[in-house]
Amino acid sequence: MEKAIVLLSGGQDSTTCLGWAKERFECIAVSLNYGQRHVAELEAASKIAKHFDVIHIVENIPVLKSIGGSALVDGSDLAGSGGYGDSQAPGGLPTSFVPGRNMLFLAIAGAVAVKLGAKHIVTGVCQTDYSGYPDCREVFIEAMQQAITLAMPSECGPFQVHTPLMRMTKAETVRMAKAIPGVWEALAHSITCYQGVKGGCGTCPACTLRIKGFADAGFADPASA
Amino acid sequence: MEKAIVLLSGGQDSTTCLGWAKERFECIAVSLNYGQRHVAELEAASKIAKHFDVIHIVENIPVLKSIGGSALVDGSDLAGSGGYGDSQAPGGLPTSFVPGRNMLFLAIAGAVAVKLGAKHIVTGVCQTDYSGYPDCREVFIEAMQQAITLAMPSECGPFQVHTPLMRMTKAETVRMAKAIPGVWEALAHSITCYQGVKGGCGTCPACTLRIKGFADAGFADPASA
Numbered sequence: 001m002e003k004a005i006v007l008l009s010g011g012q013d014s015t016t017c018l019g020w021a022k023e024r025f026e027c028i029a030v031s032l033n034y035g036q037r038h039v040a041e042l043e044a045a046s047k048i049a050k051h052f053d054v055i056h057i058v059e060n061i062p063v064l065k066s067i068g069g070s071a072l073v074d075g076s077d078l079a080g081s082g083g084y085g086d087s088q089a090p091g092g093l094p095t096s097f098v099p100g101r102n103m104l105f106l107a108i109a110g111a112v113a114v115k116l117g118a119k120h121i122v123t124g125v126c127q128t129d130y131s132g133y134p135d136c137r138e139v140f141i142e143a144m145q146q147a148i149t150l151a152m153p154s155e156c157g158p159f160q161v162h163t164p165l166m167r168m169t170k171a172e173t174v175r176m177a178k179a180i181p182g183v184w185e186a187l188a189h190s191i192t193c194y195q196g197v198k199g200g201c202g203t204c205p206a207c208t209l210r211i212k213g214f215a216d217a218g219f220a221d222p223a224s225a
Numbered sequence: 226m227e228k229a230i231v232l233l234s235g236g237q238d239s240t241t242c243l244g245w246a247k248e249r250f251e252c253i254a255v256s257l258n259y260g261q262r263h264v265a266e267l268e269a270a271s272k273i274a275k276h277f278d279v280i281h282i283v284e285n286i287p288v289l290k291s292i293g294g295s296a297l298v299d300g301s302d303l304a305g306s307g308g309y310g311d312s313q314a315p316g317g318l319p320t321s322f323v324p325g326r327n328m329l330f331l332a333i334a335g336a337v338a339v340k341l342g343a344k345h346i347v348t349g350v351c352q353t354d355y356s357g358y359p360d361c362r363e364v365f366i367e368a369m370q371q372a373i374t375l376a377m378p379s380e381c382g383p384f385q386v387h388t389p390l391m392r393m394t395k396a397e398t399v400r401m402a403k404a405i406p407g408v409w410e411a412l413a414h415s416i417t418c419y420q421g422v423k424g425g426c427g428t429c430p431a432c433t434l435r436i437k438g439f440a441d442a443g444f445a446d447p448a449s450a
Binding site for chain 2: 059060061062063064066067068097099100102103104107108110111112114115134135137139140143144146147148150151152153154156
């Protein structure tokens with residue numbers, strides 16, 4: 001079985017992706033502590049990795065908080081939108097956008113992959129429900145896959161970045177989670193909420209999206225049980 | 226004048242690039258502390274930024290040391306070659322190769338650029354003398370430029386990664402340094418040596434390359450004076 005580095009935030013999407021990857025690869029889960037508002041999601045990631053019986057690596061990347069510019073790392077209002085930079089505020093972009101986050105995550109996944117002899121990287125980014133984040137689009141993932149491959153010795157690659165949820169709605173993701181062994185139970189540990197509330201605050205944009213997904217799919221959220 | 230983020234390691238190449246950039250852009254120098262063997266180069270970077278009278282940002286990225294896999298960050302023998310991963314050792318790659326370093330550096334530069342409203346990034350990577358590092362090649366830089374642009378809101382870009390030294394020999398870089406006002410004096414502060422020796426140890430691969438460059442160009446190294 002080939003190895004895969006799976007980016008695991010501890011949320012619904014990455015948990016589902018880890019289950020997807022577990023059926024195909026020998027998985028190593030990687031979580032990144034970038035100074036997000038709460039560490040509850042890192043604790044969730046740890047439980048989920050244990051549930052799937054995979055190695056779990058947690059790396060610290062203080063640079064995102066240090067650069068700042070997002071409500072997820074600088075403590076500003078998450079309900080607002082558009083203000084992730086002092087001098088630039090393109091209309092409509094949520095304040096939860098962390099510039100460079102997925103680029104940095106994938107670059108680190110690439111470095112870990114080389115170290116561990118993996119050629120596969122799995123991430124739960126999704127273009128459909130992408131909330132306006134440019135670094136969740138397929139076109140970005142393809143560019144980054146190319147950059148990772150070219151950054152590394154040719155003998156180590158080519159690297160493939162898998163995005164099983166890319167074209168799915170949240171409801172489809174829920175149905176996929178239901179179909180893969182072990183994922184439903186793992187979802188009970190997952191935390192999607194921007195406030196870090198176990199079971200969800202129910203009102204933040206991430207919770208709203210999650211609630212709608214489970215409702216559309218016609219299932220109760222195992223994390224709310 | 227448009228803004229540029231200049232990656233400044235404190236070595237010869239990035240110092241020359243900062244001088245090049247200073248003639249074209251309003252520059253912000255960014256240095257990255259990734260757990261390299263010595264902090265002497267970060268102190269050099271600070272002096273060089275001061276010399277050019279530019280803002281200097283230092284960010285910590287412990288993740289490279291944590292992942293390990295290079296003699297520059299894990300304390301192994303710099304003279305050896307080929308062993309940057311436990312399970313993979315493509316022949317001939319120096320142990321000083323840090324997998325993902327330039328990718329991470331450029332991703333961070335991109336995030337800083339968005340925060341500060343810059344669309345230009347300058348780096349001293351060089352394909353000619355690239356020592357076998359895949360992430361110093363033009364083809365990688367182009368892929369990364371594309372990835373940065375796609376990772377960010379379109380209103381913030383497109384981003385341009387400038388590599389003024391890409392096709393130069395070290396001797397040509399020395400002549401370029403001589404021709405740009407202020408660079409020669411700044412080079413007196415620069416440290417290229419892998420051992421962090423001010424003036425150079427004279428024997429490590431980085432010193433050997435630097436010495437040959439100055440000799441070929443027919444000038445004395447201002448850092449050795």
